[in-house]
Amino acid sequence: MRDWEALFVKKLEGTDLGPDPAHDLAHFTRVVATAKALAADEGARMEVVVPAAWLHDLVNVPKNDPRRAQASRLSAEEALRFLRSVDYPEAFLPDIAHAIEAHSYSAGVEPRTLEASVVQDADRLDGLGAIGIARCFAVSGMLGTRFYDPQDPFAARRPWDDRENGVDHFYVKLFKTADTLRTAAGRREGARRAEFMRQYLTRLALEIGDSAP
Structure with missing residues (x-):
């Protein structure tokens, strides 16, 4: 997983995350650390939790933007494109996409998996x-x-x-x-x-x- 994480960080470093200090690279790093801790405690699959946590806000829509509720869906779509480009195992991609889409408060998507609940909790704890x-x-x-x-x-x-x-x-x-x-x-x-x-x-x-x- 460490090699994959290096790719995820590189992707974020090359992405315009916008000027919002609440959603900078430090935010992603905190959410990943929390998600790993929760996943270990709850028995969730790291293969889903870790990429979803690193990529959960890949498309950042400002808080006062009317498209805010679409941000997690757009992030999930962009995350899938990226993960496929680096040959991340296809079997995990649907659950990763769901975890990303379900993390958002404004999207109102109910988590269907333990991994989605872990990522949602980690983001909300931040x-x-x-x-x-x-x-x-x-x-x-x-x-x-x-x-x-x-x-x-x-x-x-x-x-x-x-x-x-x-x-x-x-x-x-x-x-x-x-x-x-x-x-x-x-x-x-x-x-x-x-x-x-x-x-x-x-x-x-x-x-x-x-x-x-």
């Missing part, structure tokens, strides 16, 4: 915890979104709106993803990361003179 906080505010900055609503930071008198406020994204999406994790190992790690995020918000609320929900 949106939680300390790295999840960093990614959230990095993307908020890219989109021109403020950190929080200075009049009502934690939406006591308004609906959550993560198009306007970075903190709102924790409640609109991130905490919800922790509840969608499918593997036992993923749920355990997700609970730890979500708790850290709640501790962060409590501290943030203290520093800005408010109270987190």
Whole structure:
């Protein structure tokens, strides 16, 4: 698998991943490491999990692009073209493509295999915890979104709106993803990361003179 991984990294290094720091090469590296750990714990096939994790965001569509829900399907199609070009074993390709397509939150594709669940969990875990906080505010900055609503930071008198406020994204999406994790190992790690995020918000609320929900 090590020789294959070198090819996957080379493919990513030659791909325009865009300016989004939440989906740079470091993101892929983290997702692969998490996916390997989950796969080992759950007994999933590395031959499917590893290439799917390396190639899961091969086609990156910005968060505010109306085509966002198509990104995982486009990534799966591009991954298959690449894997066939390097003669990756054909028997694994359908499950790799499914794992890539099913990883996306916005696509709404239900994982049908253990490997797809592992890759989905690994990607969603990267949106939680300390790295999840960093990614959230990095993307908020890219989109021109403020950190929080200075009049009502934690939406006591308004609906959550993560198009306007970075903190709102924790409640609109991130905490919800922790509840969608499918593997036992993923749920355990997700609970730890979500708790850290709640501790962060409590501290943030203290520093800005408010109270987190």
